[in-house]
Amino acid sequence: MERQERYICVIGASNWDMFTYCDRIPVIGETIKGTDFKVSFGGKAANQAVQASLLNTKSLGDDVFGNNTLNNFKIRGVSVEHVNIVPGVPSGCASITVDKEGSNNIIIVGGSNDLLGEQDVIEATKTIQNASYLLCQLEVNLKTTLKALSIAKESKCKTILNVSPVTNDTEMLMNMLGCVDILIVNEVELIKLSNDHQVDVENLESVHHGARELLRLHIMVSDVIVTLGAKGCVLVNRLSIDKYQHIKHRDNATMGKPVVDTTGAGDSFIGALAHYLTTSMLPLAESIERACNVAAICVTRYGTQTSYATFLELSPEDQI
Numbered sequence: 001m002e003r004q005e006r007y008i009c010v011i012g013a014s015n016w017d018m019f020t021y022c023d024r025i026p027v028i029g030e031t032i033k034g035t036d037f038k039v040s041f042g043g044k045a046a047n048q049a050v051q052a053s054l055l056n057t058k059s060l061g062d063d064v065f066g067n068n069t070l071n072n073f074k075i076r077g078v079s080v081e082h083v084n085i086v087p088g089v090p091s092g093c094a095s096i097t098v099d100k101e102g103s104n105n106i107i108i109v110g111g112s113n114d115l116l117g118e119q120d121v122i123e124a125t126k127t128i129q130n131a132s133y134l135l136c137q138l139e140v141n142l143k144t145t146l147k148a149l150s151i152a153k154e155s156k157c158k159t160i161l162n163v164s165p166v167t168n169d170t171e172m173l174m175n176m177l178g179c180v181d182i183l184i185v186n187e188v189e190l191i192k193l194s195n196d197h198q199v200d201v202e203n204l205e206s207v208h209h210g211a212r213e214l215l216r217l218h219i220m221v222s223d224v225i226v227t228l229g230a231k232g233c234v235l236v237n238r239l240s241i242d243k244y245q246h247i248k249h250r251d252n253a254t255m256g257k258p259v260v261d262t263t264g265a266g267d268s269f270i271g272a273l274a275h276y277l278t279t280s281m282l283p284l285a286e287s288i289e290r291a292c293n294v295a296a297i298c299v300t301r302y303g304t305q306t307s308y309a310t311f312l313e314l315s316p317e318d319q320i
């Protein structure tokens, strides 16, 4: 039967996130005392699917991982139609260190995420092609991601790629970006992808220049969104390439609360963006503005998925 509802398909990784909180991040060879330790569910694809689902959009995950993670998806309202468990293979794992300013560094071990293959994606063809948006990141095998993007491209499904963690495989990147509608990069990824080490992320003109360079290099991409942490985002659209829009969360989005942990803010932003694009069909810039408001909430709380805002927590104008 044809699927009538609008939903997001998310293909990528799910991890166990292990957080160590400390006053400052240690340098190589140094041992320091931490202030706290927490374990929670994470992984970019899983985070993005959960954030979209918490805002009431149906998301479908495609991944391989353990029973606890599967239960977490069910509790959070993410459909697990194409999720498999691989016996005897450890789940993916992310070791995250967070300093007292809320900044972090992260090491990821793929585990079962590395087993997500092209065949898994081929088996989900109908699900991908009937989705409104396909969300991909680069935490799983790049060939798998390319396959998913190319399957989506053969249909009306729009594609969003978050080039994170950034890859050095430029040929694969070119191929993937040939199937992408909306490209999302952070400051570090912008510098790497635009091959422009002059990009100064403190200067919005310079960010615009880098984003324009990405649109020039990758002609199928219609929009580039550069996320800039607390400074919000820059959006550049191919049809008005000489202009950029700087979009930020509204002043009271954090309700005066301090920033304690920025981990997973990018995934909250992307999951929320996909939600607004799918359910409200608002123009991209307006969807981005609301996604910034959603992501601003998560940085005031600890953890990744545990910090994400639910629909009822949003201000009325963002409850779409």
Ligand SMILES: Nc1ncnc2c1ncn2[C@@H]1O[C@H](COP(=O)(O)OP(=O)(O)OP(=O)(O)O)[C@@H](O)[C@H]1O
Residues within 6 Å of the ligand: 164, 186, 187, 226, 227, 228, 229, 230, 231, 232, 233, 249, 259, 262, 263, 264, 265, 266, 267, 269, 291, 292, 293, 295, 296, 299
């Ligand atoms: N300190 C902050 N205050 C308010 N909003 C924030 C803050 N940090 C991040 N955000 C929101 O989250 C979005 C994504 O953040 P960022 O640019 O840090 O992504 P990222 O580098 O991909 O993050 P991560 O990899 O840690 O998930 C920003 O565009 C902004 O809307």
